Amino acid sequence: MSGKNASDIWGLVEAKREVFLALSDRIWEMPELNFEEHHSCAEHIAVLKQQGFRIARNVAGIPTAVMGEAGEEGPVIAILGEYDALPGLSQVAGTAEQKPAVEGGNGHGCGHNMLGSGSLMAATAVKDYLEAHGLKGRIRYYGCPAEEGGSAKGFMVRAGVFDDVDIAISWHPAPFAGVNNPISLACNEINFHFSGRASHAAASPHLGRSALDAVELMNVGVNYMREHMPSTARIHYAITDTGGSAPNVVQASATVRYLIRARELPEMQGLLRRVKKIAEGAALMTETSVRSEIVSGDANLVGNTPLEQLMHQNLERLGPPVFDEKDKAFAAEIQKTLTDEDIKSSFERFGLKPRRGVTLCDTIFPPESGDGTLVGSTDVGTVSWVVPTVQMRGATYAVGTPGHSWQLVAQGKAPAAHKGMEHAAKVMASTAIDLLRNPGLIEEAKADFRERLAGTPFVNPIPDDVDPPVTVKESSVQA
Numbered sequence: 001m002s003g004k005n006a007s008d009i010w011g012l013v014e015a016k017r018e019v020f021l022a023l024s025d026r027i028w029e030m031p032e033l034n035f036e037e038h039h040s041c042a043e044h045i046a047v048l049k050q051q052g053f054r055i056a057r058n059v060a061g062i063p064t065a066v067m068g069e070a071g072e073e074g075p076v077i078a079i080l081g082e083y084d085a086l087p088g089l090s091q092v093a094g095t096a097e098q099k100p101a102v103e104g105g106n107g108h109g110c111g112h113n114m115l116g117s118g119s120l121m122a123a124t125a126v127k128d129y130l131e132a133h134g135l136k137g138r139i140r141y142y143g144c145p146a147e148e149g150g151s152a153k154g155f156m157v158r159a160g161v162f163d164d165v166d167i168a169i170s171w172h173p174a175p176f177a178g179v180n181n182p183i184s185l186a187c188n189e190i191n192f193h194f195s196g197r198a199s200h201a202a203a204s205p206h207l208g209r210s211a212l213d214a215v216e217l218m219n220v221g222v223n224y225m226r227e228h229m230p231s232t233a234r235i236h237y238a239i240t241d242t243g244g245s246a247p248n249v250v251q252a253s254a255t256v257r258y259l260i261r262a263r264e265l266p267e268m269q270g271l272l273r274r275v276k277k278i279a280e281g282a283a284l285m286t287e288t289s290v291r292s293e294i295v296s297g298d299a300n301l302v303g304n305t306p307l308e309q310l311m312h313q314n315l316e317r318l319g320p321p322v323f324d325e326k327d328k329a330f331a332a333e334i335q336k337t338l339t340d341e342d343i344k345s346s347f348e349r350f351g352l353k354p355r356r357g358v359t360l361c362d363t364i365f366p367p368e369s370g371d372g373t374l375v376g377s378t379d380v381g382t383v384s385w386v387v388p389t390v391q392m393r394g395a396t397y398a399v400g401t402p403g404h405s406w407q408l409v410a411q412g413k414a415p416a417a418h419k420g421m422e423h424a425a426k427v428m429a430s431t432a433i434d435l436l437r438n439p440g441l442i443e444e445a446k447a448d449f450r451e452r453l454a455g456t457p458f459v460n461p462i463p464d465d466v467d468p469p470v471t472v473k474e475s476s477v478q479a
Contacts, residue, residue: 006317008132009433010426012125016051020124020425021418023047024117028093028412031085031106031113034146035470037064040083044116044143051124053141060159062152062468066143067161068120070127074136075442077126077432078162078387080170080380081119082112082147091409096333098406107409111173114396114412116143118171118421122428129433137436140165144379146468149189151296153379154462157386165387166442167307167435170380171424173408173417174393175401176350177320178365179312182303182391183372184381185234185261186268188461189295192218192279196288198252208250209287212243215254218282222258222275232373233271234261257295261377264300265459297461301381302452306444307390307431308367314430315364321395321423323360327416331359331398334407343400349374350393360416361395385458388445390431394424 023043030039041064048055053068089107090100101107123141130137142161146152156162172180194215199208222235229235236259243251260275262268276292283290323331335343347354351369383389397411397420411417435441 005433005437006430009125009129009429010318012128013121013422013426013429016121016124017422019047020117020121021421023120024113024418024421025413027083027113027117028108031090031108033087033106034084034148034150035062035064035152035468037084037145040064040116041066041143041145044081044083044120047120048141051127053127059142060156060161062145062155062470064145065152065156068123068141069138071130071138072136074138075166075436075439076138076140076164077435078140078142078165078168079119079123079428079432080142080144080153080168080383081116082144083116084112084146084148084150086110086148086404089404089406089409091406093410093413095410096330096337107406108412109404109406109409110148111396111408111412111417112147114173114417114421115171118394118425119428121422121425122432125425125429126432130436135436139432147379149296150468151298151379151382151462152468154297154382154460155468157382158460158462158464162383162387167445168383168387168389169428169432170389171392171394171428173396173420175346175395175397175399176352176361176363176365176393177395177420177423178315178350178369178393179308179367180391180393181368181370181372182301182308182384183375184298184301185232185263185375185377186265186298186300186381186461187259187261187377188268188272188297189257189259190272191240191255191257191293191295193255193291193293194253194283194288195291196250196252196286199250201248201250205250210250211254211288212251214282214286214288214290215239215256217285218256218279221278221282225274225278229271230262230267232263233267235259235271235275265461268461294463294466298377298379299382299385299458299461301378302384302389302449304388304390304445304448306441306448307388310434310441311390311392311427311431312367314427314434315392318423318426318430320361320363321419323416323419327414327419328359330414331416334398334411335359335400337407338400342402346400359398361399382460385453388449392424392427394420396420
């Protein structure tokens with residue numbers, strides 16, 4: 001991007017700074033869990049209306065999913081946003097002391113208040129640029145709910161809402177800024193429901209068949225399996241229904257939920273088959289029956305070298321976000337609540353050498369950073385199997401801050417968070433404009449996409465017979 005074009009698009013981001021910083025703060029104040037983000041979605045719809053987007057509601061039959069579009073003809077660039085929160089992470093903003101705002105309440109422990117607002121900030125700047133320069137092209141903001149365990153983008157992919165998109169762009173709050181190394185774990189979340197026979201645990205124990213025993217035996221079996229699976233794979237579980245609290249009743253039903261992750265979809269599907277066999281074995285041992293039910297799932301991320309190079313160029317041109325001494329002082333207070341290991345691993349995860357005294361990002365981390373061993377899952381991965389996709393990390397909180405922590409929630413409305421969000425919006429917006437001004441870049445990205453997936457069939461980790469846990473409604477479009 002030429003200096004003038006970059007300056008123009010960055011200026012358009014800055015021009016509406018207050019609108020989107022206020023949106024981020026409002027979403028922070030109304031933390032809603034996956035598929036329940038009704039107020040958060042409404043706030044995004046209100047801003048989309050204010051900014052003149054064409055709006056589609058109930059996207060993919062999900063009431064808390066929304067799409068806003070602007071522009072005419074030409075390529076379609078999608079910028080993805082999220083706004084769901086996490087349970088049990090309520091926290092007072094701006095303090096380096098654990099202090100719930102609502103005891104047991106929700107909190108934005110992954111920064112999704114910034115994620116959705118920053119993405120809409122970028123999309124609005126692109127819209128305004130297209131109008132100002134008379135360029136052909138369409139920019140879309142996708143408000144995607146339920147990333148935290150709900151995999152809403154997988155349902156959206158299955159519904160075909162990305163079928164006509166040329167390029168997808170996203171970001172995520174982080175301690176450092178740079179292009180996201182496109183490595184994530186494919187996953188499925190699956191319930192195993194065991195059914196047995198109730199009985200008096202003392203007077204007639206021989207007549208009972210314990211579903212809870214089956215759950216416990218399944219967990220033991222899976223734990224023994226861990227020795228014999230790839231080191232990059234992960235398996236977690238939670239007993240969601242123990243069958244009751246009375247020890248003198250043999251539990252007739254019990255449920256355990258498993259989250260199975262692996263580096264790539266075929267590997268994950270193989271692990272899932274093995275876990276299912278263990279569940280069947282546990283049922284056989286206890287003379288119970290078992291029924292499995294997939295709840296959600298994500299594909300692993302598919303990288304795209306041309307897009308990653310383009311985004312890195314825009315990051316280098318813009319430089320790291322600029323934080324002042326007050327920002328650094330608050331970050332230092334947050335760091336006092338962390339361990340040395342927290343801070344050291346934060347550097348290493350992004351391919352940086354640990355340095356003492358660094359509280360906030362002061363550099364752009366290198367492409368393909370880190371060794372890819374400590375990664376999670378994201379439903380952006382599912383989008384990346386159907387559309388060439390690129391993601392960045394935006395520096396919005398103190399180095400060392402763990403994800404899904406009260407410390408991250410405490411920083412969600414801080415000036416540093418605002419600056420990092422605006423910085424990410426500028427990078428995403430300038431990357432989108434580069435693509436729209438140079439259609440050849442889009443073709444390069446598509447060629448890379450085709451080459452990477454040649455001969456690899458895409459199987460959505462969410463089966464066709466699994467519906468999102470919402471009341472399904474028809475999508476509607478408003479002018």
